[in-house]
Amino acid sequence: MLILVTNDDGINAPGIKALGRSLARVGRVAVVAPEKERSAIGHGITMHKPLRATEVPWEGPVEMALAVNGTPADCVKLALDALLDEQPSLVVSGINLGANLGTDVLYSGTVSGALEGCINGRPSLAVSLAGEGEVDFSFAADFTSRLAGVIIKRGLPAGTLLNLNIPCLPPGEIKGLAITRLGRRRYCNTITRRLDPRGRAYYWLAGEVEDLDQEPDTDIGALGQGRISITPLQLDLTNYSYQQELAAYLPFLWPGQGNR
């Protein structure tokens, strides 16, 4: 039973170390993760430069611990296709320092590691702890290993992965567990404009989060109530419910064709 572990905070981040230790109680663990932080890179892959995988020291039992000069998706591709001798029973990406909620999953390197596992037919899981600064990952790591055990036993449907977010609270204050949908968030005042010493403008991306949908059944809502959220995600982004309405426009776009 092999578990592939990656992340986007880099192989030296405390979140992946806690995760690796905890998952070692469920199966054999192989760690293949970016050598440095790769946050907000989305589902990027590296095609224009060669990738290197370098062994790094790792405390505790591990099949391999390799730092890669690429993204989380690169790490998973490289592990599955070149580095591992057997296919893992599970791919786990995390534990990210900071939540990955709602629309933000589209930007998340953590989620992209799990997406890549899912694309390659492996049960996959992204894990984030909704804290900042110096935090204790041990409860989050223990809960993840419990969930990992269930996934390995029960499996996940093809094309489906899980996105797990854990409140940064003392374990006794966590209010339980919720199966959620993605909320909707966007950022406002995202751009800070400054002038350099020569008077030319430059811009920083930042911004304040604006939660457009944080109902209790969303991941954002569940975290806000102190609950752990598990959101099943799918690779298929097709909006099926809009296909028919869109088909009604076809005659305007391609005269002579019906609406199929």
Added chain:
Amino acid sequence: MLILVTNDDGINAPGIKALGRSLARVGRVAVVAPEKERSAIGHGITMHKPLRATEVPWEGPVEMALAVNGTPADCVKLALDALLDEQPSLVVSGINLGANLGTDVLYSGTVSGALEGCINGRPSLAVSLAGEGEVDFSFAADFTSRLAGVIIKRGLPAGTLLNLNIPCLPPGEIKGLAITRLGRRRYCNTITRRLDPRGRAYYWLAGEVEDLDQEPDTDIGALGQGRISITPLQLDLTNYSYQQELAAYLPFLWPGQGNR
């Protein structure tokens, strides 16, 4: 009527120039695009370095033509929040040289430009021409401007964007138009392992595409039949149909809690 145009092949790519020219017949055009190619960066945003927007020469009528040292998502964020005086009626990303089909949309910089427009509440469209090398973008650009006119008039549902793929065929050989779903593809033999002059391994990502699902109702299938495909995509990746089954595992994960 303002249309924001971006891409991931870079502001000097012929695809965005043809698109800009053609859309100028539908509305006023603002071009804000990466200064160089940003393919396969996924939905990345740039948070760790400042962004610059530099005016570049542009043939034909244009409100602005700015090259940005960032990703397509950066360009759209920057344009909407800092560069444009009014909100655009439409965001168009492309025309990409090469199709963006099936699971690959998750890696696509072109699609990510349109995703970012959609996140910010703008009707958005990604456009790709399924060719390579020296190709003629004029038919694809003309068709896109026709579709742009329809979208501006009719709108798109919140959280929904369109992914347009156009076969690289003489216009007379195009077999019509299809409203499609995403097919499924993955890559096999993705990794090429080599040794450097010092005998250390390095890896190139590449790989052959394997179409797992190319039924006629998929984008992959439609392109294969010489048809233009329009796939409505949604921001919400939640797999709703799996939520209930997943809820059955809750008692194993959080003893004492029911399955909600």
